[in-house]
Amino acid sequence: MMRILHVSALFLISMGLVNCDMQTGQVEKKPATTADADNTARNERDRNVATQLPTDQAENEADRQISTNIRKAVIGDDLLSVNAQNVKIVTSNGNVTLRGPVKTEREKEAIEAKAKRVAGVHSVTNLLEVEARP
Numbered sequence: 001m002m003r004i005l006h007v008s009a010l011f012l013i014s015m016g017l018v019n020c021d022m023q024t025g026q027v028e029k030k031p032a033t034t035a036d037a038d039n040t041a042r043n044e045r046d047r048n049v050a051t052q053l054p055t056d057q058a059e060n061e062a063d064r065q066i067s068t069n070i071r072k073a074v075i076g077d078d079l080l081s082v083n084a085q086n087v088k089i090v091t092s093n094g095n096v097t098l099r100g101p102v103k104t105e106r107e108k109e110a111i112e113a114k115a116k117r118v119a120g121v122h123s124v125t126n127l128l129e130v131e132a133r134p
Contacts, residue, residue, distance in 0.1 A: 063091040066120045070096065073114040080107055087111060087128060094122035101131050 067089045075085050084107040087100035096115050102108050108128045115124045 062120055063093065066091045066094065066096065066118055069118045070115045070121075073118065074111055077110065077114070080110065083131070084111060089115070091121075094120055095125070096121055096123070097125045097127060099127045100129070102128050103131055105130055 070089050070091075074080060074087065074089075077085075081103045083100065084102040087098055087102065090097040090099070096118075098111055098115060102111065108126065108130055111128060112124055112126045115121060
């Protein structure tokens, strides 16, 4: 008897997970609302040997400290979106590359300004991308 109750409970739970209409028994198929992302241009850019990637972060103390200080400045700004607070910061020989999505042009500019204010930064390459709005 307990086994039947367990099986029945699992059946009811699974019916709820697939959006089954209990009256008709039809499974509802939801249409895709977003198109697949086309990252072709981004992938080609990233194959270029001149493009700084997170794996290019220098391992010397000065460059790590620069990246850390920029990250602290970015995370400390509560006006920035979660995406903006999680941008990639790559430092090599005092040259900083910023990458990743941000919500607005203002966020893009604010992060670049924060990076430029950090001691030891020689240059900033801003590759941040403002997300397209639907």
